Amino acid sequence: MALEFTKIKRTGLLPAFLCGGLLASMIPVLNMAVRSEAYVNLSQPPLDILLDGNWQTMAMLNLLLAVIGACLVYHTEFADNAMEKMRTLPIGEGRMFLGKTLVLACMCIVVLIIETAALATCGAIWFESGDIVWPDLMRNAGCMLLLLLPAVILSLLVASLCENMWISFGIGVLGVFIATMMPSENFALSLFPFALHFHVLGEKTAELGVGAAVEILALVAAGAVIQKIRRRF
Amino acid sequence: MSGLFLLGIEWSKLRRSKIVWILVAAAIILWVPSVLNAHLNFQMQAEGISPENNFFIQGFMGLAWFLFPASIVVSTVLLTQIERGNGGILKMLTLPVDPRKLCLGKFTVLLSLSAFQMIISTGVYFISGAIASQTQNYDLLLGPAPVLRMAGVIWLTAIPMAAFFWMLSVCVKAPVFSMGIGLASIVPSVLMINTKAWFLYPMCYPFYAVTVEYGKLAENTSCGKIALVPWIPVAVLFTGACLIIACLCFGKAERS
Numbered sequence: 001m002a003l004e005f006t007k008i009k010r011t012g013l014l015p016a017f018l019c020g021g022l023l024a025s026m027i028p029v030l031n032m033a034v035r036s037e038a039y040v041n042l043s044q045p046p047l048d049i050l051l052d053g054n055w056q057t058m059a060m061l062n063l064l065l066a067v068i069g070a071c072l073v074y075h076t077e078f079a080d081n082a083m084e085k086m087r088t089l090p091i092g093e094g095r096m097f098l099g100k101t102l103v104l105a106c107m108c109i110v111v112l113i114i115e116t117a118a119l120a121t122c123g124a125i126w127f128e129s130g131d132i133v134w135p136d137l138m139r140n141a142g143c144m145l146l147l148l149l150p151a152v153i154l155s156l157l158v159a160s161l162c163e164n165m166w167i168s169f170g171i172g173v174l175g176v177f178i179a180t181m182m183p184s185e186n187f188a189l190s191l192f193p194f195a196l197h198f199h200v201l202g203e204k205t206a207e208l209g210v211g212a213a214v215e216i217l218a219l220v221a222a223g224a225v226i227q228k229i230r231r232r233f
Numbered sequence: 234m235s236g237l238f239l240l241g242i243e244w245s246k247l248r249r250s251k252i253v254w255i256l257v258a259a260a261i262i263l264w265v266p267s268v269l270n271a272h273l274n275f276q277m278q279a280e281g282i283s284p285e286n287n288f289f290i291q292g293f294m295g296l297a298w299f300l301f302p303a304s305i306v307v308s309t310v311l312l313t314q315i316e317r318g319n320g321g322i323l324k325m326l327t328l329p330v331d332p333r334k335l336c337l338g339k340f341t342v343l344l345s346l347s348a349f350q351m352i353i354s355t356g357v358y359f360i361s362g363a364i365a366s367q368t369q370n371y372d373l374l375l376g377p378a379p380v381l382r383m384a385g386v387i388w389l390t391a392i393p394m395a396a397f398f399w400m401l402s403v404c405v406k407a408p409v410f411s412m413g414i415g416l417a418s419i420v421p422s423v424l425m426i427n428t429k430a431w432f433l434y435p436m437c438y439p440f441y442a443v444t445v446e447y448g449k450l451a452e453n454t455s456c457g458k459i460a461l462v463p464w465i466p467v468a469v470l471f472t473g474a475c476l477i478i479a480c481l482c483f484g485k486a487e488r489s
Contacts, residue, residue, distance in 0.1 A: 012407040023417055057420060064416045072409045079318065166311035169412065170255035173303045174262055181266045181295065 004073075004099035011076055013069060013107065020065040021111035025118030027061075028054040032126050039126070046127040047136050050119055051200040059144075059197045060176065062111060063151055067172030069107060070155035073100045075165040094224035097160060101220065104152050108145060116141045140201055143209060150193035150215040151175070157223045161230070191215070239330065239338040244345075252311050252346065259300055260354040264361035267292045271365035271373065281452035288362065288373045289380065290447050296354055297387050297439040299419060301347070305395050306415040308346045309402035312339050313411075326484050336483035340399050340476065347395060348388055355384045383446060390442045393435035393468045396475035404482040432464040435471055 008014065028050050032039065042049050077083040077096075086096065116137050155175070159168040179194035190199060191211045199208055267288060274284040274291075282290070316322040326332060362374040398415050405411040422437035431441050441459075448454055 012409050016407075016409045016413050020413065020417070057423075061417065061420060064420075065413070068409060068412050068416070071412075075408065164250065164311075165314055165408065166307055167251055167255065169310055170252070170259075170304075170307045173307060173416075174255070174259055177259075177295075177300050177303070178262055180299065181262075183270075 001099045001102060004096070004103045007076055008073065008103060011072055013072060014110075017065060017069065017107040017111055018114070020061060021114035024058040024061040024111070025115050027057050028122050029118055032122050036126050045136075046123045047119065047140065048200070050122055051140070055200050056198060058115060060180065062108070062115075062144075062148060063176045063179070063194060063197055064173075065111065066104065066108065066148065066152045067155045067169065067176060069104050070100075070152060070159045071165050071169045071172065073103060074156070074159035074168070078163045078165075093227035097156065097223045097227050098220070100156055101153055101223070104156065105145075105149060108148055108152060112141045112145055112148075143201060143205060144197065146209055146212050146216075147196040147199065150196055150212050150219060153216060153219040153223060154193045157219060157226065160223065160227060193219070236334065236338065239334060240341055243338050243342045246315060247311070247342070247346075250311055250315060252308065253349075255307065256304060256346070256350045257353055259304055259350065260357040263296055263300055263354060264292055264357045268361045268365045268368070271369050274373065275369075275371075277451075280454055282447075282450050284371060285373045285375055286450040288365065289358070289375050289383075290443065290450060292358060292361075293383055293387065294440070294443050294447065297443045298422070301350065301354075301387065301391060301439060302394060302398075302419045302422075302436060303416060304350055305343065305347055305391065305398050306412060306419075308343055309398045309415070310408065310412060312343060312399075313402045314408070322484060323487055326487055332484045333480040336403065336480045337476070340396070340479070343395055343399055344392065347391060351384045351388045355380060383443070386442050386446075387439045390438035390468075393438060393472045393475070396472045396479070397435055400475040400479040400482075403479045406486060432460075432467050435468065438468065 031054055032050075039049050039053055044052075077086060087093065119140075120134075120137055155168070155172045158171050159165075162168040162171070175194040179192060179198060182189045182192065182195050184190055184195075184199065187204065187207070189195065190204075190208065193215055196208060196212050196215075199205070271288065274287045277284070277287045280287075316325065325335060358380060359374065359377075366373045397418075401411045401415055402408075405414070418436050422434065422440050425431050425434040425437040426441045426444055431437055445459055
């Protein structure tokens with residue numbers, strides 16, 4: 001696993017995720033700075049107001065970041081045939097897939113921490129009464145991570161199967177685009193891995209969370225198995 | 234070597250890249266929801282837009298807002314990565330060809346890929362419009378003239394954006410940043426079209442053009458107008474600057 005973390009050192013993945021997280025956190029801050037009067041007087045809890053106003057854009061940035069990250073961690077393997085060398089080592093390709101999943105999951109945690117901090121800052125500055133409470137924020141960040149991971153693992157799976165980065169990148173971008181076009185009321189459609197992350201916490205969160213957990217397990221298992229058997233074809 | 238010959242070589246490099254399939258898939262994905270939700274076109278009385286115009290403009294809006302710019306970013310990744318694999322760019326730079334010509338040739342290929350995508354998307358519009366007309370028992374198809382005009386406008390207004398993305402992919406060596414900056418710059422275009430300074434942000438030009446068209450077709454919505462005077466000079470200057478920077482950077486890392 002440590003090997004996978006050393007590999008990303010010179011790809012610029014960590015600064016890219018940090019910048020992406022900062023960019024996404026700028027959205028609620030800028031939105032509040034420019035049009036705070038449109039939000040402050042609403043009757044909902046502050047966190048709900050902030051998420052309703054900004055989460056769609058932030059989620060889209062997170063998803064695009066995840067797609068790019070997934071394409072990149074496998075691109076470093078396929079560029080200059082590093083993959084061939086990896087295959088000669090006594091490390092299963094399934095293990096490598098799990099390692100890369102873990103790397104990207106850590107990156108996503110970093111991004112979500114930055115965004116949570118930004119939401120907390122917005123709450124502290126613009127909403128005096130009924131501040132955002134930390135348990136709510138933490139629960140929100142945790143749920144969002146759970147809802148983001150299926151998209152991360154699916155794009156990793158695609159990236160591991162396509163040697164050319166533009167194909168995996170194109171498929172990922174199309175996935176995000178499909179998710180933006182989907183009606184959010186339809187429950188079956190909102191289980192599409194890229195669509196999950198667009199949902200804010202509500203009454204359907206529990207079902208979506210279970211769906212996301214099942215998808216994560218299924219996709220990780222599928223990824224590990226596909227890595228193992230694809231050399232037989 | 235003549236420019237046309239160079240262009241032919243660049244095209245033949247793309248033969249096995251499968252990019253065509255990605256662009257075709259994008260066009261189909263764009264129109265499938267429109268066909269499935271065709272009945273929603275009849276509930277637009279508040280905006281005062283006719284069903285056939287709504288069917289047409291909503292699809293092109295989705296295209297101009299995200300799918301088309303993102304496809305251009307994907308194509309730039311293709312054009313740079315296809316040369317970097319196995320050091321192909323090194324061999325190209327040893328040829329007696331001006332590297333600036335190569336750079337502009339690749340940009341022309343990028344423009345033709347985006348033109349191809351526009352053509353495919355327009356073609357799928359006519360197919361999906363015909364299907365939706367069948368399911369709704371209402372003629373949802375417009376004549377070819379306004380559709381082709383809209384497609385042409387989107388493609389033309391996307392040229393400054395394409396120049397910007399091309400500059401990014403040539404000058405920024407780490408692909409994570411050229412892809413990331415490209416995609417991240419698309420997202421704020423939703424905000425920029427609502428400001429007066431929209432012409433300073435090339436990534437929103439196609440979306441702005443479609444929004445203005447929507448304002449014309451829907452009677453009850455107010456929309457901005459396209460004022461050509463500050464816009465065209467800004468767009469031309471921006472495109473020129475991007476292309477000059479890209480030509481200066483092209484192959485620099487390999488030559489040093």
